[in-house]
Every structure is written in C-alpha cells, then in structure tokens.
Amino acid sequence: MRSWVILTAFLFLGATQLQAAPPNVLLIVVDDLGYGDLGCYGSKEIKTPHLDQLAKQGVRLTDAYAAAPVCSPTRAALLTGRYPQKTGFEWVINYTEKDRGLLVADSVLAKNMKAAGYSTALYGKWHLGYKPQFGPNAHGFDDFFGFPGADLDYFSHKDALGDPGLYHNTELINEEGYLTDLLTKRAEQFLDKNAGKPFFMEVAYNAPHWPFQRPDKPDLNGKATYGPAHGTRADYVKIVERLDEGIGRVLKKLEDLKLADNTLVLFLNDNGGERLSDNTPLFHGKYSLWEGGIRVPCMVRWPGVVPSGKDSSLPVIAMDLTATILKNATGKIPENLDGEDIIPWISGKQEAKPRTLFWRLPRPNSRFGQRAVRYGNWKYIFDRESELLFDLANDIGERKNLAYQHPEILKEIREKLIKWETSLPALPSSK
Known part of the structure; x- marks a missing residue:
C-alpha cells in the first residue's frame, strides 16, 4: 500500500512538473x-x-x-x-x-x-x-x-x-x-x-x-x-x-x-x-x-x-x-x-x-502632435490642440466626445500623461 502511495505521489508530481515545464x-x-x-x-x-x-x-x-x-x-x-x-x-x-x-x-x-x-x-x-x-x-x-x-x-x-x-x-x-x-x-x-x-x-x-x-x-x-x-x-x-x-x-x-x-x-x-x-x-x-x-x-x-x-x-x-x-x-x-x-x-x-497605457506621436517643435491614454474604459486623445475623452465600452468608434461632461476624469488622465512624458527622454529637435 505504501509503495502505491509513493508511486501515485511520484506520478502526480511528475505530471505537475510536466505541466509547469517552460x-x-x-x-x-x-x-x-x-x-x-x-x-x-x-x-x-x-x-x-x-x-x-x-x-x-x-x-x-x-x-x-x-x-x-x-x-x-x-x-x-x-x-x-x-x-x-x-x-x-x-x-x-x-x-x-x-x-x-x-x-x-x-x-x-x-x-x-x-x-x-x-x-x-x-x-x-x-x-x-x-x-x-x-x-x-x-x-x-x-x-x-x-x-x-x-x-x-x-x-x-x-x-x-x-x-x-x-x-x-x-x-x-x-x-x-x-x-x-x-x-x-x-x-x-x-x-x-x-x-x-x-x-x-x-x-x-x-x-x-x-x-x-x-x-x-x-x-x-x-x-x-x-x-x-x-x-x-x-x-x-x-x-x-x-x-x-x-x-x-x-x-x-x-x-x-x-x-x-x-x-x-x-x-x-x-x-x-x-x-x-x-x-x-x-x-x-x-x-x-x-x-x-x-x-x-x-x-x-x-x-x-x-x-x-x-x-x-x-x-x-x-x-x-x-x-x-x-x-x-x-x-x-x-x-x-x-x-x-x-x-x-x-x-x-x-x-x-487596473492599468494605464500611453502613446505619443511626435511632431518635434510643434503643438500639433498626438497623445493618447487608455485608462480603464476611458480613452483620452490630444489631437491638434484638442482634448477629447471617449467611453470605449459604449463608443468604440470614438464618436462622442465626453470631455466637457467629465472634466474631473479629463484632469486626472491629463496629469497621468504629464507624469509619463516627464519620465521620458526629451523629444529630439526637428532639423
């Protein structure tokens, strides 16, 4: 009986190790x-x-x-x-x-x-x-x-x-x-x-x-x-x-x-x-x-x-x-x-x-670049001097800008974006 228990344990551990193999x-x-x-x-x-x-x-x-x-x-x-x-x-x-x-x-x-x-x-x-x-x-x-x-x-x-x-x-x-x-x-x-x-x-x-x-x-x-x-x-x-x-x-x-x-x-x-x-x-x-x-x-x-x-x-x-x-x-x-x-x-x-994801599309020495943030179901995008906010769970096509309805969310995401960009190397100057 003891041998069977040992064998069973060995087989179980072996299977576990196989499953966990890289x-x-x-x-x-x-x-x-x-x-x-x-x-x-x-x-x-x-x-x-x-x-x-x-x-x-x-x-x-x-x-x-x-x-x-x-x-x-x-x-x-x-x-x-x-x-x-x-x-x-x-x-x-x-x-x-x-x-x-x-x-x-x-x-x-x-x-x-x-x-x-x-x-x-x-x-x-x-x-x-x-x-x-x-x-x-x-x-x-x-x-x-x-x-x-x-x-x-x-x-x-x-x-x-x-x-x-x-x-x-x-x-x-x-x-x-x-x-x-x-x-x-x-x-x-x-x-x-x-x-x-x-x-x-x-x-x-x-x-x-x-x-x-x-x-x-x-x-x-x-x-x-x-x-x-x-x-x-x-x-x-x-x-x-x-x-x-x-x-x-x-x-x-x-x-x-x-x-x-x-x-x-x-x-x-x-x-x-x-x-x-x-x-x-x-x-x-x-x-x-x-x-x-x-x-x-x-x-x-x-x-x-x-x-x-x-x-x-x-x-x-x-x-x-x-x-x-x-x-x-x-x-x-x-x-x-x-x-x-x-x-x-x-x-x-x-x-x-919860995660926050960031993107930056550079246009060196220009105010016309793009920035974007995914924050939960919120999507923030800065595009040609405009700040826009979308609820992707209900608006996957980014058609309804909610920035003016949720200024507190906009402010929170903007601050996260500024902090992220501050951690990055400086943008190269355009030639």
Whole structure:
C-alpha cells in the first residue's frame, strides 16, 4: 500500500512538473493588418480559417494595442519590453537611415531566451537597423532570414530604392519565390530542426504591408505595384488569405511534430491597418493614435494553461507579450520592463489590475502632435490642440466626445500623461 502511495505521489508530481515545464514559444507578428480583416474579428470578406481556428483554441484579445501607430517602435517595444520612447524609437527607420538602429544593450527578448537555453530564430521583417551591429543576430537570434528594412517586393525581393534586400543572417542571398511562402518554409524547417529542444521563433510576416502584390500575379519588375498608392482591395484580400495559409502551415507543423501542447503561441499586428485595410468598427488607421491606428488583433494559445474559445477585453500592449514570454519561459521578468505577464489574467487565475497605457506621436517643435491614454474604459486623445475623452465600452468608434461632461476624469488622465512624458527622454529637435 505504501509503495502505491509513493508511486501515485511520484506520478502526480511528475505530471505537475510536466505541466509547469517552460514552453516553446512561437511569436507571429504581421504588418498593417486591419482590425476587422480576420474572420474571428468580424470579416465576412476575407477567408482566414487558420487564424479563426487559433482564436477558437485560445484567447482572443479584443482590446490589444500596438506600442505605436507605425512599425519600428512596436517592434522595438517587443524586443525591449519597454515603451519605444525610452530607447529612442519614436518613429520608423527610413530607407536612408543606415546608421540608426536598436542598441543591443536595450533589448532583452531574444537575448534572454537564448541565455535560458532556447534555440532562437527570426524569419521576416526586422526594421530595427540595417547594420550588423543592429541586426537580429546581434540581438540574440541564432538564425535570421528576411529583410532589415520597412518593406520588400514580394517577388523580386528588392526594396523601395531598388536595392536587393533579402538576407540570411548578415549575407545577401538570392532565393526565388513569393516572400510570404519563403518565410513560412523557413519557419517549417526551423521546427523540423529544433523539435527536440526548447525554441523561440518569431515569424514576422511583412504581409499585408505594401507593395500590394498578390501571390497569383507575379510582378518580377516591381515598378508597377511598389508603393502605398498602388493595389486594390481585391489584391489585399489575396495577400491576407495567403498569409493565413502560411500561418496554418506553421501551426500544422507544430501539430505534426507533437509540439503544439507545449508551445505558447502569440499573434500580434504591429499597428493599425492602412489604406486598403478594414479597421471596422474603429476610427482612423495607421499613423494616428485613434483606435484604428493602435488597436490590433491579438491571440494567445497555450493548451492546458490558457482557456480555449475565450474572449478577453483586458487592455494589453505589445510590451506585455515580451513580459509574458520571458516570465513563462525563463521564470523571471527583467527589471524596468513596462510590460506585464498576462497569463494569470487571461487564464482566470488572478484578477487583472487596473492599468494605464500611453502613446505619443511626435511632431518635434510643434503643438500639433498626438497623445493618447487608455485608462480603464476611458480613452483620452490630444489631437491638434484638442482634448477629447471617449467611453470605449459604449463608443468604440470614438464618436462622442465626453470631455466637457467629465472634466474631473479629463484632469486626472491629463496629469497621468504629464507624469509619463516627464519620465521620458526629451523629444529630439526637428532639423
């Protein structure tokens, strides 16, 4: 009898330890996707069965936010776990800014995962610096396949200046194929190679960012379609559907290799949708701090830890994904991070604490910049000398300004914003 008790206790403890084992991590980041462009976020036009299934298998976050309304700052926030203003990333890296980049000393995500024994890889868009000292390998990614800039021709793999832009680690390479498919293929190969050890893989698809080149119409020249002014909604739909297919292939590979049960999967868009996107029911889009510019699709799946088929209106921001990954994979969150581990909250194990989230859209030496604050269900926005206040629980489209009806709330949020901005480095002067 005593032996049976000991065996039972051993099996129980073993199961508990297995459940508590640090997970593999798959972080999927997409680019310029509209809030309403997935079936699981209300789209009737675009078929996204694989992402819809991911939402059913985990938690769909309805109030998730990018750290900025443009690419580079949100990506910097993911790497550092901090507001992008704190590391000098108020705005994107432009094509000609070859000497600017995210400092290795500021990043924690891939570096800490690698130090904890994880194999690390990034496939896709980087947009945090062109030089090797700013590149993915320097920041802790063992393997990189993708491009360092803002965008890339899906077929010719040249950038907006006409220069070759596809890299494997630090070397330019030539590889034929539609870029979304090439990134998917690399992700599948990484999983095959690393199935027997802990891994952290970020798949940073450039889709559906322009150029709006659909996979069934090869354009090897690029001149006819490169740029934000080209393309149609029908082209955009095909790009998103191919993106969904690619994500489905990566998720299926996890299943085939029997890795899905111990893999934390996180999906995030880097900022609000652009010209061809559908941000319904939000107002405005990319380049603005209205909800359409910063509220984004986000999903979390971790079988046995995170419930399936659940929606959460918990306000979260990009840096929370950083903290969540590091806490559950390495056991600790580095000091001074602005993100929080959201797993206890979305799993129902802890009650979420009240939070205040901030954004700043700089216009140096100008009074016409934007500021925004999410405070509970309140949304404050300063836009061109105007202060506006919205109750997002009842006005997700930000149509009814309540600033004059709630001056006390306005004052409280304004004071929080001033305190936050005071803690940041000074805005650079315009040249």
